[in-house]
Amino acid sequence: VSLDGATAQSVAITASDADTLSLTLDGGSAVTFDVADVEAVTATELADAVNALFDAESVDITASTDGGELVLTADTASSSDVASVAVSNVAETLAGASDSGLAGGAESLTNVEAKTVDTLVSEINASSSLDDKVRASNDNGSLRIENQSTNDLTVTGVTSSTIDGGSGTDTIDGNEVRKDLATQFNDLRDQLDKLSDDSSFNGINLLQGDLLTITFNETSTSTLDIQSEDGETINSAYLGLSTIDADALDADTDIDSLIDTVKSALGTIRSQASTFGSNLSMVENREDFTKNMINTLETGA
Known part of the structure; x- marks a missing residue:
């Protein structure tokens, strides 16, 4: 067979056993196809077998049947162009096999119907x-x-x-929308790191893993240590947020994976915020207690 005047390729169909056909293209790797009986192959079975071979070898031809005869159609067919499939030198060598409907010599199928x-x-x-x-x-x-x-x-x-x-x-x-989203993601990631770097007060930055020790009495026997978990720096690297290229958003599955990473990062931030909030509550309670005690002592004095 040849497509649109290209070099002809040889299709060989043989019987592997009583119910299996073996097909090759130009002597390449064999493709097997099961049939009911190799000695009575129907046109439909033959078309399906040929399609299996053409699909495996990436041949742009589709086999079908019309009135019990095998029809080969060029996949490149369109309404504005004529695509032809030429079939030549056909010979049957399987004794007792049913007539495939192909005759020897050359056959050319033209003016094929375009796909909708x-x-x-x-x-x-x-x-x-x-x-x-x-x-x-x-x-x-x-x-x-x-x-x-x-x-x-x-x-x-x-x-x-x-x-x-x-x-x-x-x-x-x-896709410009996804390109822009990748740029926005990287910009927000950079802002997150800058926020972490700038969150310092009196030389202590809790988001950088610094340790803040609060003493509640004059003998330093009552203290509270405030620090991020394991003294880690809370930034994009700790949260698993890496810079992305635009093509990282090509696949919907990759976007879903990135969303999961962001959700995990938000969970980590909320957990750390909850810990800092709990520390703040303890400090405020101790502060209120100390103020009330001072007021009581001053009133009593």
Whole structure:
């Protein structure tokens, strides 16, 4: 078979056993396909087997059946262009096998029917290799491709207005929204570190892991030590927030993972804030107690 005048490739189909076909393309790795009986292969089974081979070898041809005959259609077909699949030198060597409907000599299939926009949309969105990269939709009868990646996307086989399967290319700019979000994330991360660095009073910065010891009596037998957990510096590194590149937001799964990291960081900050708040309450209670005692002593005196 050959596509659009390209170099012909040899398709060999043999029987591995009573219910298994073995298919190769140009003598490459074999693809096996189960059938009911290798001596009575139906057109549908043959089409499915050929499709399995073409999918494995990335051949842009799809096999189907029409009235019990095998039909080969170019995947590059479009309404504005003729895509042809040429079939030549066909020979059956399986004794007793049913007629595939292909005759020897050359057959050319032209003017094939174009895929509909809805079909293209379904196939693009169903492709696992395009997950989180592009999203297709039907925009009033036109194929709309949304680039979800932050990198520019080059589409081959198109012009500025049509899909023709040719050598033309068009470029879809990267997702600017996600690029901007990555920049905002990094800016906020930097501000977090600056806030941690600037949170100093009287030479002590609790967010930098400094130890503040509060003494409640003149003999220093009653004290309270206030410090971050394990004396750690509360900054972006401690919270697990690293600088990100724009392409770190290409995949929705990566964004979800980053959101989980931010949630974990917020949990850590809330926990430390709760600890500092508890320390403050104890200091305020001791302060109120001391003031009340002073007032009582002064009144009694």
